[in-house]
Amino acid sequence: MITRFHYLLALCLFFYACAPTTDDTFDFMVIGDVPYHLPEDFPRFENMIQAINAHKPAFTIHVGDIKSGSTPCSDEYYERIQAYFGQFEQPLVYTPGDNEWTDCHRPACGAYDPEERLDKLRQLFFSQAQSQGKNPLYLHTQNSYEGFEKFVENALWEANNVSFATIHVVGSNNNLKLDSLALNDEFYEREMASLFWLNRVFDAAIEKNHQGIVIALHAGLNYRSQESSNGHLSFVKLLNERVAAFDKPILLLYGDFHKFAVDKPLVDEKRKVRTNFTQVQTFGDRDMHAVRIRVNPQNPTLFEVYQHFIPGN
Template sequence: MLFSSFKNTSILLLFLFYTACRSNEPERFDFMAIGDIPYHLPEDFDRFETLIKDLNKQQPAFTIHIGDIKSGSTPCSDEYFERIHGYFQQFEHPLIYTPGDNEWTDCHRDACGNYDPEERLDKLRQLFFSESRSQGKKNMPLQTQNQFEGFEKFVENALWEAGKVSFGTIHVVGSNNNLQLGEEALNDEFYEREMANLFWLAQIFNQAKQGDHRGVVLMLHAGLNYHSQEESNGHKSFVNQLREEVMDFGKPVLLVYGDFHSFMIDKPLVDEDRKVLTNFTAVQVFGDRNMHAVKIKIDPKNPNLFEIHQHLVKGN
């Protein structure tokens, strides 16, 4: 009887020790990234539903959609936006969305319905960003830029933390980031949003440094133009500040983007001596006819912090 009691006590102590050790282990988790879908209608609606069901089975911490919820040659109607909003609510985990160019900057095209781009942007903000929370059945709270004085308009830029990693969405899009060229171009929208984006980029890195976070994940739509210093480059100021922030932070930084529809991993940022900034990695998601996802693992035991994997959906 005494031996049995001693044995049970030993087992309990071992269990408590194991549990304590497990609780001190760094947090590991996965998230999914998609974008530039659905494009080809109506057949892509079924494929999008297949993708959603597949990702729900994977049970990631969250999924991000990096923009372009439609192609550049389909109508930018309220009905379409509301349909996509409904699909976003089918995600059983949080879904975080940042706008692309096809759903507002390109809506002036005949095939898109001759809409005013800024009016369409207002509609996106009202429908998808009415609350400081993610989409999805199990939504989560987000810190959004409209909570900062002077940036009340920018409800779409979000920031959150998971596993001692800072995550942030930034509204930078393709189509030259809506920078219009020509003598008559006013570009009020571009300059206001650029100022907001530069503020938000600094905010993301500041919070990461203050919290001693292990890394930063940035999410935006545009395939950035990293090389041109011409004033005609709508990404110039953002890329220049991004370079400075990455160099100053010194820890792993991952940029998730879309725009060109091909799964790709590269290291496009270089310093003044043209040496690659090794702590910065960019990953482009699938898109267009390739309705798959990118699975990103956060592993604090990995010196690179991020593990990037293609996630192919059968039938898509």
């Protein structure tokens, strides 16, 4: 016999089951500086892709260096990596590293013109405003702003009230050449774009009242040197200013030096650490593993960092 109590109970259970979840926790992966050693790293990279697919993260970020600094920067190689990126079940967001363009002038890399290789990367990996992967993610890209039409690689997206961005800042001193005869036109143009995009990232997070920001780039930033020879000087200065004013958790993801590390490099005028800023360096080179980031709004720091070892690698 169905009583009024049973009816009300069933109705409550129905609405509870249909109610949207309030759990905004999700995982994403970070990788970089892979694959490096060829051809032996190709099977290990395939193993990494399969392991990440099995975990089913919301997306994966590759922070650059899709090759070592002593292997050819050929079209064929770039196309092979793009095909690998296409094997990720979920979106794969990529930002360039130095090895795939700034270092391509080296004889071991094929003695290419670095800026020509950068053009090739832009054409191949960033021809559309979306990520790589089988199920690409729409990205808001910098080339939609007047004066920055060539910077297709700088992207902005959001997930569960958090801003995410890639900014093209690389190692090798950010391609700032110290030769007195060097013009450095490429560096100054890209630096202007990077500073514009860094401001846009923070402005967008403030406009939308996002609870945190994640920035992905390749370079292990030089936070110490105040000399004009530091190719990261202007970027670090602006980053420090925007972090100081934001007062919410900010996570910077990078590669470059191939060693997993978590630290807080930014300090205020009194040399006290800026507690809302954390940077994480992912594994790379011989250590073909990932970093898993859990975005957890219940945690005051918002971002939980886990080492994600790939079995067999």
